[in-house]
Amino acid sequence: MKAEWLYGFNPVLEAIRSGRKIKTIYISKQRHEHIEKIIEIAKVEGICVEFAEKDFFDVRFHKGHQGIAATVEKKRLLSIEEILSIPEEKGEAPFFLVLDLIEDPRNLGAILRIADAVGIHGVIFQSHRSAKITSTVCKASSGAIEYVNIAEVVNIKHAIDKMKKLDITIIGAEAGSGLTYWDIDLKTSLALVIGSEGHGLRKTVRDACDFVVSLPMRGKVNSLNVSVATGIFAYEVIRQRSLKE
Incomplete structure:
Protein backbone atom coordinates (compact mmCIF):
# COMPACT_ATOMS: atom_id res chain seq x y z
CA MET A 1 0.00 0.00 0.00
CA LYS A 2 1.05 3.62 -0.49
CA ALA A 3 1.89 4.63 3.05
CA GLU A 4 2.18 7.90 4.91
CA TRP A 5 2.90 8.88 8.50
CA LEU A 6 0.39 9.96 11.11
CA TYR A 7 1.46 11.26 14.50
CA GLY A 8 -0.36 12.20 17.68
CA PHE A 9 -2.80 10.23 19.81
CA ASN A 10 -6.10 11.35 18.27
CA PRO A 11 -5.01 11.08 14.62
CA VAL A 12 -3.77 7.53 15.17
CA LEU A 13 -6.81 6.51 17.23
CA GLU A 14 -9.30 7.91 14.70
CA ALA A 15 -7.43 6.28 11.82
CA ILE A 16 -7.93 2.92 13.55
CA ARG A 17 -11.58 3.62 14.34
CA SER A 18 -12.37 4.77 10.81
CA GLY A 19 -10.98 1.60 9.28
CA ARG A 20 -8.00 3.09 7.48
CA LYS A 21 -5.40 0.40 6.78
CA ILE A 22 -2.53 0.64 9.24
CA LYS A 23 0.79 -1.09 8.83
CA THR A 24 2.55 -0.35 12.11
CA ILE A 25 1.90 1.72 15.23
CA TYR A 26 4.93 3.12 17.04
CA ILE A 27 4.71 4.02 20.72
CA SER A 28 7.36 5.77 22.79
CA LYS A 29 8.86 3.67 25.57
CA GLN A 30 8.45 6.75 27.76
CA ARG A 31 4.70 7.06 27.09
CA HIS A 32 2.30 5.56 29.61
CA GLU A 33 -0.96 7.51 29.35
CA HIS A 34 -3.72 5.83 27.33
CA ILE A 35 -1.40 3.39 25.56
CA GLU A 36 -3.45 0.43 26.79
CA LYS A 37 -6.38 1.70 24.74
CA ILE A 38 -4.32 1.82 21.55
CA ILE A 39 -2.64 -1.55 22.20
CA GLU A 40 -5.98 -3.24 22.92
CA ILE A 41 -7.59 -1.95 19.71
CA ALA A 42 -4.48 -2.77 17.67
CA LYS A 43 -4.49 -6.34 19.00
CA VAL A 44 -8.12 -6.79 17.98
CA GLU A 45 -7.41 -5.37 14.51
CA GLY A 46 -4.21 -7.36 14.07
CA ILE A 47 -2.03 -4.26 13.77
CA CYS A 48 1.67 -4.49 14.55
CA VAL A 49 2.79 -2.36 17.53
CA GLU A 50 6.44 -1.42 18.09
CA PHE A 51 8.02 0.51 20.95
CA ALA A 52 10.71 3.10 20.24
CA GLU A 53 12.87 5.64 22.03
CA LYS A 54 11.76 9.28 22.23
CA ASP A 55 14.40 10.29 19.65
CA PHE A 56 12.62 8.14 17.05
CA PHE A 57 9.69 10.57 17.21
CA ASP A 58 11.64 13.79 17.75
CA VAL A 59 13.66 13.45 14.54
CA ARG A 60 10.63 12.60 12.39
CA PHE A 61 7.82 14.83 13.58
CA HIS A 62 6.98 18.31 14.73
CA LYS A 63 6.33 19.02 18.38
CA GLY A 64 3.09 17.47 19.54
CA HIS A 65 3.73 13.89 18.44
CA GLN A 66 2.75 12.75 21.98
CA GLY A 67 4.99 9.71 21.67
CA ILE A 68 2.79 7.89 19.18
CA ALA A 69 2.82 7.54 15.39
CA ALA A 70 1.76 5.12 12.68
CA THR A 71 2.41 4.22 9.07
CA VAL A 72 -0.97 4.15 7.34
CA GLU A 73 -2.51 3.84 3.91
CA LYS A 74 -2.75 7.23 2.20
CA LYS A 75 -6.14 8.84 2.60
CA ARG A 76 -8.27 8.33 -0.49
CA LEU A 77 -9.29 11.60 -2.10
CA LEU A 78 -12.52 11.66 -4.10
CA SER A 79 -13.25 13.02 -7.55
Missing part, protein backbone atom coordinates in the same frame (compact mmCIF):
# COMPACT_ATOMS: atom_id res chain seq x y z
CA ILE A 80 -15.42 16.11 -7.85
CA GLU A 81 -18.17 13.91 -9.29
CA GLU A 82 -18.08 11.62 -6.26
CA ILE A 83 -18.19 14.60 -3.90
CA LEU A 84 -21.16 16.17 -5.67
CA SER A 85 -23.20 12.95 -5.47
CA ILE A 86 -23.03 12.71 -1.67
CA PRO A 87 -25.89 15.07 -0.68
CA GLU A 88 -28.40 13.28 -2.93
CA GLU A 89 -27.34 9.92 -1.48
CA LYS A 90 -27.99 11.32 2.01
CA GLY A 91 -31.18 13.12 1.05
CA GLU A 92 -29.82 16.44 2.30
CA ALA A 93 -29.40 19.94 0.90
CA PRO A 94 -25.84 20.25 -0.39
CA PHE A 95 -23.30 22.01 1.80
CA PHE A 96 -19.80 22.15 0.38
CA LEU A 97 -16.64 23.98 1.31
CA VAL A 98 -14.31 25.27 -1.41
CA LEU A 99 -10.82 26.42 -0.38
CA ASP A 100 -9.16 29.01 -2.60
CA LEU A 101 -5.42 28.43 -2.05
CA ILE A 102 -5.23 27.83 1.70
CA GLU A 103 -1.48 27.49 2.23
CA ASP A 104 -0.95 26.83 5.94
CA PRO A 105 -1.30 23.10 6.77
CA ARG A 106 -2.46 23.89 10.29
CA ASN A 107 -5.22 26.11 8.97
CA LEU A 108 -6.23 23.36 6.57
CA GLY A 109 -6.31 20.84 9.40
CA ALA A 110 -8.41 23.13 11.58
CA ILE A 111 -10.85 23.72 8.70
CA LEU A 112 -11.21 19.96 8.16
CA ARG A 113 -12.02 19.61 11.85
CA ILE A 114 -14.79 22.19 11.42
CA ALA A 115 -16.02 20.41 8.29
CA ASP A 116 -16.47 17.21 10.26
CA ALA A 117 -18.13 19.02 13.17
CA VAL A 118 -20.83 20.65 11.04
CA GLY A 119 -21.38 17.78 8.62
CA ILE A 120 -20.11 19.40 5.44
CA HIS A 121 -20.60 17.01 2.52
CA GLY A 122 -17.24 17.66 0.93
CA VAL A 123 -14.20 19.91 0.93
CA ILE A 124 -12.67 20.87 -2.41
CA PHE A 125 -9.21 22.36 -2.79
CA GLN A 126 -6.85 23.09 -5.67
CA SER A 127 -3.78 20.93 -6.19
CA HIS A 128 -1.53 23.83 -7.20
CA ARG A 129 -0.42 26.49 -4.67
CA SER A 130 -2.38 24.92 -1.81
CA ALA A 131 -1.44 23.00 1.32
CA LYS A 132 -1.39 19.25 0.70
CA ILE A 133 -2.82 16.51 2.90
CA THR A 134 0.13 15.76 5.18
CA SER A 135 0.75 14.39 8.66
CA THR A 136 0.76 17.99 9.94
CA VAL A 137 -2.71 18.54 8.48
CA CYS A 138 -3.92 15.28 10.02
CA LYS A 139 -2.54 16.30 13.42
CA ALA A 140 -4.14 19.75 13.22
CA SER A 141 -7.49 18.12 12.38
CA SER A 142 -7.20 16.02 15.55
CA GLY A 143 -8.22 12.96 13.55
CA ALA A 144 -11.31 14.55 11.99
CA ILE A 145 -9.77 14.17 8.53
CA GLU A 146 -10.72 10.48 8.65
CA TYR A 147 -14.40 11.41 8.35
CA VAL A 148 -14.26 14.28 5.83
CA ASN A 149 -14.81 13.78 2.10
CA ILE A 150 -12.06 15.64 0.23
CA ALA A 151 -11.52 16.32 -3.46
CA GLU A 152 -8.29 17.73 -4.87
CA VAL A 153 -8.92 19.39 -8.24
CA VAL A 154 -6.70 21.03 -10.84
CA ASN A 155 -8.85 24.15 -11.00
CA ILE A 156 -11.46 25.12 -8.41
CA LYS A 157 -13.17 27.48 -10.87
CA HIS A 158 -14.04 24.45 -12.99
CA ALA A 159 -15.37 22.74 -9.86
CA ILE A 160 -17.51 25.80 -9.13
CA ASP A 161 -18.91 25.64 -12.68
CA LYS A 162 -19.93 22.02 -12.10
CA MET A 163 -21.70 23.05 -8.89
CA LYS A 164 -23.56 25.85 -10.60
CA LYS A 165 -24.92 23.39 -13.18
CA LEU A 166 -26.49 21.55 -10.21
CA ASP A 167 -28.13 24.79 -8.97
CA ILE A 168 -25.76 25.06 -6.03
CA THR A 169 -25.44 28.65 -4.81
CA ILE A 170 -21.82 29.80 -4.56
CA ILE A 171 -21.16 32.04 -1.56
CA GLY A 172 -17.77 33.67 -1.20
CA ALA A 173 -16.43 34.87 2.14
CA GLU A 174 -14.49 38.13 1.85
CA ALA A 175 -13.73 40.92 4.32
CA GLY A 176 -15.38 44.23 3.47
CA SER A 177 -18.30 42.87 1.49
CA GLY A 178 -21.49 44.89 1.55
CA LEU A 179 -23.43 41.81 2.70
CA THR A 180 -23.08 40.11 6.06
CA TYR A 181 -23.51 36.37 6.29
CA TRP A 182 -26.92 36.64 7.95
CA ASP A 183 -28.32 38.78 5.11
CA ILE A 184 -28.85 35.80 2.80
CA ASP A 185 -30.71 32.51 2.89
CA LEU A 186 -28.25 29.74 3.78
CA LYS A 187 -30.85 26.97 3.86
CA THR A 188 -30.53 26.49 0.11
CA SER A 189 -28.04 24.21 -1.63
CA LEU A 190 -24.72 26.00 -1.27
CA ALA A 191 -20.96 25.96 -1.44
CA LEU A 192 -19.00 28.28 0.84
CA VAL A 193 -15.79 29.57 -0.75
CA ILE A 194 -12.98 30.57 1.60
CA GLY A 195 -10.01 32.63 0.39
CA SER A 196 -6.36 32.28 1.26
CA GLU A 197 -4.61 33.68 4.30
CA GLY A 198 -3.76 37.32 3.73
CA HIS A 199 -4.99 37.52 0.12
CA GLY A 200 -8.61 36.42 0.31
CA LEU A 201 -10.44 35.29 -2.81
CA ARG A 202 -8.79 35.60 -6.19
CA LYS A 203 -10.70 37.97 -8.46
CA THR A 204 -11.72 35.25 -10.90
CA VAL A 205 -13.04 33.14 -8.03
CA ARG A 206 -14.84 36.09 -6.45
CA ASP A 207 -16.48 36.89 -9.80
CA ALA A 208 -17.75 33.29 -10.01
CA CYS A 209 -19.62 33.64 -6.69
CA ASP A 210 -23.34 34.35 -6.59
CA PHE A 211 -22.92 36.28 -3.35
CA VAL A 212 -19.93 37.56 -1.41
CA VAL A 213 -20.47 37.98 2.33
CA SER A 214 -18.38 39.09 5.27
CA LEU A 215 -18.30 39.06 9.04
CA PRO A 216 -18.98 42.40 10.74
CA MET A 217 -15.80 43.62 12.46
CA ARG A 218 -15.93 46.05 15.37
CA GLY A 219 -12.44 45.66 16.77
CA LYS A 220 -9.14 47.20 15.78
CA VAL A 221 -7.74 44.08 14.10
CA ASN A 222 -9.25 43.86 10.63
CA SER A 223 -9.55 40.11 10.18
CA LEU A 224 -9.91 36.73 11.88
CA ASN A 225 -7.85 33.60 11.38
CA VAL A 226 -9.20 31.81 8.31
CA SER A 227 -10.24 28.69 10.24
CA VAL A 228 -12.06 30.78 12.87
CA ALA A 229 -13.95 32.67 10.18
CA THR A 230 -14.81 29.39 8.45
CA GLY A 231 -16.26 28.06 11.69
CA ILE A 232 -18.46 31.13 12.18
CA PHE A 233 -19.79 30.97 8.62
CA ALA A 234 -20.37 27.22 8.79
CA TYR A 235 -22.32 27.37 12.04
CA GLU A 236 -24.56 30.11 10.68
CA VAL A 237 -25.51 27.65 7.93
CA ILE A 238 -26.33 25.05 10.59
CA ARG A 239 -28.27 27.61 12.64
CA GLN A 240 -30.42 28.70 9.71
CA ARG A 241 -31.07 25.14 8.59
CA SER A 242 -32.16 24.15 12.10
CA LEU A 243 -34.81 26.87 12.30
CA LYS A 244 -38.38 25.67 12.00
CA GLU A 245 -40.32 27.14 9.14
Whole structure:
Protein backbone atom coordinates (compact mmCIF):
# COMPACT_ATOMS: atom_id res chain seq x y z
CA MET A 1 0.00 0.00 0.00
CA LYS A 2 1.05 3.62 -0.49
CA ALA A 3 1.89 4.63 3.05
CA GLU A 4 2.18 7.90 4.91
CA TRP A 5 2.90 8.88 8.50
CA LEU A 6 0.39 9.96 11.11
CA TYR A 7 1.46 11.26 14.50
CA GLY A 8 -0.36 12.20 17.68
CA PHE A 9 -2.80 10.23 19.81
CA ASN A 10 -6.10 11.35 18.27
CA PRO A 11 -5.01 11.08 14.62
CA VAL A 12 -3.77 7.53 15.17
CA LEU A 13 -6.81 6.51 17.23
CA GLU A 14 -9.30 7.91 14.70
CA ALA A 15 -7.43 6.28 11.82
CA ILE A 16 -7.93 2.92 13.55
CA ARG A 17 -11.58 3.62 14.34
CA SER A 18 -12.37 4.77 10.81
CA GLY A 19 -10.98 1.60 9.28
CA ARG A 20 -8.00 3.09 7.48
CA LYS A 21 -5.40 0.40 6.78
CA ILE A 22 -2.53 0.64 9.24
CA LYS A 23 0.79 -1.09 8.83
CA THR A 24 2.55 -0.35 12.11
CA ILE A 25 1.90 1.72 15.23
CA TYR A 26 4.93 3.12 17.04
CA ILE A 27 4.71 4.02 20.72
CA SER A 28 7.36 5.77 22.79
CA LYS A 29 8.86 3.67 25.57
CA GLN A 30 8.45 6.75 27.76
CA ARG A 31 4.70 7.06 27.09
CA HIS A 32 2.30 5.56 29.61
CA GLU A 33 -0.96 7.51 29.35
CA HIS A 34 -3.72 5.83 27.33
CA ILE A 35 -1.40 3.39 25.56
CA GLU A 36 -3.45 0.43 26.79
CA LYS A 37 -6.38 1.70 24.74
CA ILE A 38 -4.32 1.82 21.55
CA ILE A 39 -2.64 -1.55 22.20
CA GLU A 40 -5.98 -3.24 22.92
CA ILE A 41 -7.59 -1.95 19.71
CA ALA A 42 -4.48 -2.77 17.67
CA LYS A 43 -4.49 -6.34 19.00
CA VAL A 44 -8.12 -6.79 17.98
CA GLU A 45 -7.41 -5.37 14.51
CA GLY A 46 -4.21 -7.36 14.07
CA ILE A 47 -2.03 -4.26 13.77
CA CYS A 48 1.67 -4.49 14.55
CA VAL A 49 2.79 -2.36 17.53
CA GLU A 50 6.44 -1.42 18.09
CA PHE A 51 8.02 0.51 20.95
CA ALA A 52 10.71 3.10 20.24
CA GLU A 53 12.87 5.64 22.03
CA LYS A 54 11.76 9.28 22.23
CA ASP A 55 14.40 10.29 19.65
CA PHE A 56 12.62 8.14 17.05
CA PHE A 57 9.69 10.57 17.21
CA ASP A 58 11.64 13.79 17.75
CA VAL A 59 13.66 13.45 14.54
CA ARG A 60 10.63 12.60 12.39
CA PHE A 61 7.82 14.83 13.58
CA HIS A 62 6.98 18.31 14.73
CA LYS A 63 6.33 19.02 18.38
CA GLY A 64 3.09 17.47 19.54
CA HIS A 65 3.73 13.89 18.44
CA GLN A 66 2.75 12.75 21.98
CA GLY A 67 4.99 9.71 21.67
CA ILE A 68 2.79 7.89 19.18
CA ALA A 69 2.82 7.54 15.39
CA ALA A 70 1.76 5.12 12.68
CA THR A 71 2.41 4.22 9.07
CA VAL A 72 -0.97 4.15 7.34
CA GLU A 73 -2.51 3.84 3.91
CA LYS A 74 -2.75 7.23 2.20
CA LYS A 75 -6.14 8.84 2.60
CA ARG A 76 -8.27 8.33 -0.49
CA LEU A 77 -9.29 11.60 -2.10
CA LEU A 78 -12.52 11.66 -4.10
CA SER A 79 -13.25 13.02 -7.55
CA ILE A 80 -15.42 16.11 -7.85
CA GLU A 81 -18.17 13.91 -9.29
CA GLU A 82 -18.08 11.62 -6.26
CA ILE A 83 -18.19 14.60 -3.90
CA LEU A 84 -21.16 16.17 -5.67
CA SER A 85 -23.20 12.95 -5.47
CA ILE A 86 -23.03 12.71 -1.67
CA PRO A 87 -25.89 15.07 -0.68
CA GLU A 88 -28.40 13.28 -2.93
CA GLU A 89 -27.34 9.92 -1.48
CA LYS A 90 -27.99 11.32 2.01
CA GLY A 91 -31.18 13.12 1.05
CA GLU A 92 -29.82 16.44 2.30
CA ALA A 93 -29.40 19.94 0.90
CA PRO A 94 -25.84 20.25 -0.39
CA PHE A 95 -23.30 22.01 1.80
CA PHE A 96 -19.80 22.15 0.38
CA LEU A 97 -16.64 23.98 1.31
CA VAL A 98 -14.31 25.27 -1.41
CA LEU A 99 -10.82 26.42 -0.38
CA ASP A 100 -9.16 29.01 -2.60
CA LEU A 101 -5.42 28.43 -2.05
CA ILE A 102 -5.23 27.83 1.70
CA GLU A 103 -1.48 27.49 2.23
CA ASP A 104 -0.95 26.83 5.94
CA PRO A 105 -1.30 23.10 6.77
CA ARG A 106 -2.46 23.89 10.29
CA ASN A 107 -5.22 26.11 8.97
CA LEU A 108 -6.23 23.36 6.57
CA GLY A 109 -6.31 20.84 9.40
CA ALA A 110 -8.41 23.13 11.58
CA ILE A 111 -10.85 23.72 8.70
CA LEU A 112 -11.21 19.96 8.16
CA ARG A 113 -12.02 19.61 11.85
CA ILE A 114 -14.79 22.19 11.42
CA ALA A 115 -16.02 20.41 8.29
CA ASP A 116 -16.47 17.21 10.26
CA ALA A 117 -18.13 19.02 13.17
CA VAL A 118 -20.83 20.65 11.04
CA GLY A 119 -21.38 17.78 8.62
CA ILE A 120 -20.11 19.40 5.44
CA HIS A 121 -20.60 17.01 2.52
CA GLY A 122 -17.24 17.66 0.93
CA VAL A 123 -14.20 19.91 0.93
CA ILE A 124 -12.67 20.87 -2.41
CA PHE A 125 -9.21 22.36 -2.79
CA GLN A 126 -6.85 23.09 -5.67
CA SER A 127 -3.78 20.93 -6.19
CA HIS A 128 -1.53 23.83 -7.20
CA ARG A 129 -0.42 26.49 -4.67
CA SER A 130 -2.38 24.92 -1.81
CA ALA A 131 -1.44 23.00 1.32
CA LYS A 132 -1.39 19.25 0.70
CA ILE A 133 -2.82 16.51 2.90
CA THR A 134 0.13 15.76 5.18
CA SER A 135 0.75 14.39 8.66
CA THR A 136 0.76 17.99 9.94
CA VAL A 137 -2.71 18.54 8.48
CA CYS A 138 -3.92 15.28 10.02
CA LYS A 139 -2.54 16.30 13.42
CA ALA A 140 -4.14 19.75 13.22
CA SER A 141 -7.49 18.12 12.38
CA SER A 142 -7.20 16.02 15.55
CA GLY A 143 -8.22 12.96 13.55
CA ALA A 144 -11.31 14.55 11.99
CA ILE A 145 -9.77 14.17 8.53
CA GLU A 146 -10.72 10.48 8.65
CA TYR A 147 -14.40 11.41 8.35
CA VAL A 148 -14.26 14.28 5.83
CA ASN A 149 -14.81 13.78 2.10
CA ILE A 150 -12.06 15.64 0.23
CA ALA A 151 -11.52 16.32 -3.46
CA GLU A 152 -8.29 17.73 -4.87
CA VAL A 153 -8.92 19.39 -8.24
CA VAL A 154 -6.70 21.03 -10.84
CA ASN A 155 -8.85 24.15 -11.00
CA ILE A 156 -11.46 25.12 -8.41
CA LYS A 157 -13.17 27.48 -10.87
CA HIS A 158 -14.04 24.45 -12.99
CA ALA A 159 -15.37 22.74 -9.86
CA ILE A 160 -17.51 25.80 -9.13
CA ASP A 161 -18.91 25.64 -12.68
CA LYS A 162 -19.93 22.02 -12.10
CA MET A 163 -21.70 23.05 -8.89
CA LYS A 164 -23.56 25.85 -10.60
CA LYS A 165 -24.92 23.39 -13.18
CA LEU A 166 -26.49 21.55 -10.21
CA ASP A 167 -28.13 24.79 -8.97
CA ILE A 168 -25.76 25.06 -6.03
CA THR A 169 -25.44 28.65 -4.81
CA ILE A 170 -21.82 29.80 -4.56
CA ILE A 171 -21.16 32.04 -1.56
CA GLY A 172 -17.77 33.67 -1.20
CA ALA A 173 -16.43 34.87 2.14
CA GLU A 174 -14.49 38.13 1.85
CA ALA A 175 -13.73 40.92 4.32
CA GLY A 176 -15.38 44.23 3.47
CA SER A 177 -18.30 42.87 1.49
CA GLY A 178 -21.49 44.89 1.55
CA LEU A 179 -23.43 41.81 2.70
CA THR A 180 -23.08 40.11 6.06
CA TYR A 181 -23.51 36.37 6.29
CA TRP A 182 -26.92 36.64 7.95
CA ASP A 183 -28.32 38.78 5.11
CA ILE A 184 -28.85 35.80 2.80
CA ASP A 185 -30.71 32.51 2.89
CA LEU A 186 -28.25 29.74 3.78
CA LYS A 187 -30.85 26.97 3.86
CA THR A 188 -30.53 26.49 0.11
CA SER A 189 -28.04 24.21 -1.63
CA LEU A 190 -24.72 26.00 -1.27
CA ALA A 191 -20.96 25.96 -1.44
CA LEU A 192 -19.00 28.28 0.84
CA VAL A 193 -15.79 29.57 -0.75
CA ILE A 194 -12.98 30.57 1.60
CA GLY A 195 -10.01 32.63 0.39
CA SER A 196 -6.36 32.28 1.26
CA GLU A 197 -4.61 33.68 4.30
CA GLY A 198 -3.76 37.32 3.73
CA HIS A 199 -4.99 37.52 0.12
CA GLY A 200 -8.61 36.42 0.31
CA LEU A 201 -10.44 35.29 -2.81
CA ARG A 202 -8.79 35.60 -6.19
CA LYS A 203 -10.70 37.97 -8.46
CA THR A 204 -11.72 35.25 -10.90
CA VAL A 205 -13.04 33.14 -8.03
CA ARG A 206 -14.84 36.09 -6.45
CA ASP A 207 -16.48 36.89 -9.80
CA ALA A 208 -17.75 33.29 -10.01
CA CYS A 209 -19.62 33.64 -6.69
CA ASP A 210 -23.34 34.35 -6.59
CA PHE A 211 -22.92 36.28 -3.35
CA VAL A 212 -19.93 37.56 -1.41
CA VAL A 213 -20.47 37.98 2.33
CA SER A 214 -18.38 39.09 5.27
CA LEU A 215 -18.30 39.06 9.04
CA PRO A 216 -18.98 42.40 10.74
CA MET A 217 -15.80 43.62 12.46
CA ARG A 218 -15.93 46.05 15.37
CA GLY A 219 -12.44 45.66 16.77
CA LYS A 220 -9.14 47.20 15.78
CA VAL A 221 -7.74 44.08 14.10
CA ASN A 222 -9.25 43.86 10.63
CA SER A 223 -9.55 40.11 10.18
CA LEU A 224 -9.91 36.73 11.88
CA ASN A 225 -7.85 33.60 11.38
CA VAL A 226 -9.20 31.81 8.31
CA SER A 227 -10.24 28.69 10.24
CA VAL A 228 -12.06 30.78 12.87
CA ALA A 229 -13.95 32.67 10.18
CA THR A 230 -14.81 29.39 8.45
CA GLY A 231 -16.26 28.06 11.69
CA ILE A 232 -18.46 31.13 12.18
CA PHE A 233 -19.79 30.97 8.62
CA ALA A 234 -20.37 27.22 8.79
CA TYR A 235 -22.32 27.37 12.04
CA GLU A 236 -24.56 30.11 10.68
CA VAL A 237 -25.51 27.65 7.93
CA ILE A 238 -26.33 25.05 10.59
CA ARG A 239 -28.27 27.61 12.64
CA GLN A 240 -30.42 28.70 9.71
CA ARG A 241 -31.07 25.14 8.59
CA SER A 242 -32.16 24.15 12.10
CA LEU A 243 -34.81 26.87 12.30
CA LYS A 244 -38.38 25.67 12.00
CA GLU A 245 -40.32 27.14 9.14
